[in-house]
Amino acid sequence: MDCPVCKNAGLTREKLEQDLIAYACAQCGGRMIVANDYSHWLEKQQGTLPEKPFSDISLEIHDVEKAKFCPECSRLMVKYKVGHGLDFKIDRCGGCGGVWLDANEWEAMKDRNLHDEINSVFTAPWQAGVRQEQNSQTLDVLYSKKFGDQDYTKIKEIRSWLDAHPKRQAILHFLSDDSPYKA
Ligand SMILES: [Zn+2]
Ligand SMILES: [Zn+2]
Incomplete structure (x- = not known):
């Protein structure tokens, strides 16, 4: 050989x-x-x-x-x-x-x-996983550019905290409401 x-x-x-x-x-x-x-x-x-x-x-x-x-x-x-x-x-x-x-x-x-x-x-499943992994990496770079490194790090922390939170949905409503203290 x-x-x-x-x-x-x-x-x-x-x-x-x-x-x-x-x-x-x-x-x-x-x-x-x-x-x-x-x-x-x-x-x-x-x-x-x-x-x-x-x-x-x-x-x-x-x-x-x-x-x-x-x-x-x-x-x-x-x-x-x-x-x-x-x-x-x-x-x-x-x-x-x-x-x-x-x-x-x-x-x-x-x-x-x-x-x-x-x-x-x-x-095929392994290769599909590899493609998914690459897509995630590409998006990660794009988000990092969009938000800036420091803010993006903070956003990711908040996201993982939110994802594990039992009141996730309520917190999201609160955050997206322009005036949450108005009855
Ligand atoms: Zn051969
Ligand atoms: Zn060789």
Whole structure:
């Protein structure tokens, strides 16, 4: 197998985890995981680990944007956004199901316990969630511009306080009434 990113670089067998073999490129640090190898490794895990919040380890990720051809069966691989706060895409071959990870992408996913959910990333519900997440981020930026950072922070605090308040509706009426003290 040759690296789909570097020209003329071979992939060498590497023990990625206990019971999981990957094929790594010494030049770019990318890795190919064969579908069957991943499934067998998954079966040996004791269920899916709960997703973890961000830690402060910083990993340098070089997400290679260019299209890649599967090192195993030569088909064009498809890119999937990982989301859940991880800002890179992973490649999957629709032919053999193999997965290509650029340098440190496995480590970044493992840091969040998402490395055992790679197969879920390729599903429609996961991708819908990623789009929703991106829409929220876009709106967040727009609101922040509209209200200004400081006021927006305050508004969000008030909103979460209101959302948890049993008299939410009454408070909203009071606030939107121009003259609440007039009978
Ligand atoms: Zn390479
Ligand atoms: Zn393939």
